């Protein structure tokens with residue numbers, strides 16, 4: 001089996017609604033996504049011969065995903081009052097609503113689903129919240 005891995009970064013804010021501690025406050029992280037794909041067959045002909053997937057294409061897909069979260073406030077649907085949300089939007093802040101609590105675990109699953117939906121043979125997505133802490137999601 002061949003395994004490929006690439007990584008991308010984004011800086012964004014989040015908070016954990018209902019958390020009993022400092023993470024209930026809006027705070028930022030320099031997030032890192034590590035994406036891994038696997039396959040047993042390499043391309044047999046043409047420009048991509050000997051490659052599972054061109055690193056250029058793989059990297060672009062992961063970077064695009066990271067860029068879509070960069071410098072936004074990631075918030076769980078229903079976790080902000082309507083008036084708060086309206087005020088943030090009125091200020092022109094970049095907001096990313098997700099329908100899950102934005103933990104490293106849930107983000108790893110979300111990124112896994114997003115990249116899989118693009119046709120990539122994803123085996124594992126690791127999300128680092130801090131250089132020391134990460135969660136990963138692997139396909140079944």
Ligand SMILES: Nc1nc2c(c(=O)[nH]1)N=C([C@H](O)[C@H](O)COP(=O)(O)OP(=O)(O)OP(=O)(O)O)CN2
Pocket residue numbers: 016023027102103104105129130133135
């Ligand atoms: N299993 C998880 N636990 C926690 C998550 C998570 O996504 N999955 N997230 C948080 C918070 O978002 C928090 O920002 C990270 O927590 P923590 O490592 O405690 O914070 P610091 O990096 O600031 O650590 P210090 O050692 O206090 O500096 C919480 N838990």
Ligand SMILES: [Zn+2]
Pocket residue numbers: 014023027028029129
């Ligand atoms: Zn956090």
